[in-house]
Amino acid sequence: MTPRVVSICVSLLVAGIVVVAFASVVTRPPERSFAKHFEAGVYVCATCRQPLFESRAKFASTTRWPSFRAAVESSVAEREDRSEGLERTEILCRQCNAHLGHVFDDGERTGDDHPDAGLRYCVLSSALEFEGEARE
Numbered sequence: 001m002t003p004r005v006v007s008i009c010v011s012l013l014v015a016g017i018v019v020v021a022f023a024s025v026v027t028r029p030p031e032r033s034f035a036k037h038f039e040a041g042v043y044v045c046a047t048c049r050q051p052l053f054e055s056r057a058k059f060a061s062t063t064r065w066p067s068f069r070a071a072v073e074s075s076v077a078e079r080e081d082r083s084e085g086l087e088r089t090e091i092l093c094r095q096c097n098a099h100l101g102h103v104f105d106d107g108e109r110t111g112d113d114h115p116d117a118g119l120r121y122c123v124l125s126s127a128l129e130f131e132g133e134a135r136e
């Protein structure tokens with residue numbers, strides 16, 4: 001095999017790799033996001049299906065994560081998270097311990113006497129599945 005033939009073979013191989021890599025990128029389905037999803041129902045844990053957040057507790061935040069004022073009672077555990085140089089409160093599914101995201105205190109103010117005023121449960125779309133209310 002001459003150097004020129006080797007060079008052509010290498011070029012064809014590289015071109016093939018590029019085509020395969022590009023095809024895998026363009027055919028990948030877009031990542032699902034519940035950030036702008038506002039149907040009536042409940043968001044459940046994607047791992048164990050435990051109900052975590054009701055749609056009526058959801059609000060339109062300016063972030064790209066679905067945001068809730070409150071979690072279904074006793075469904076979410078909290079844990080101090082000091083990773084990435086930040087002080088945050090991690091939220092986890094209380095039933096299966098799956099990581100859900102974080103809870104912050106910069107959410108909507110829904111009234112001074114409301115116990116959940118100002119909380120923002122910032123949740124990963126990939127940690128959730130949605131179950132809509134049954135329609136008749």
Ligand code: FE
Pocket residue numbers: 045046047048049050093094095096097098
């Ligand atoms: Fe779970």
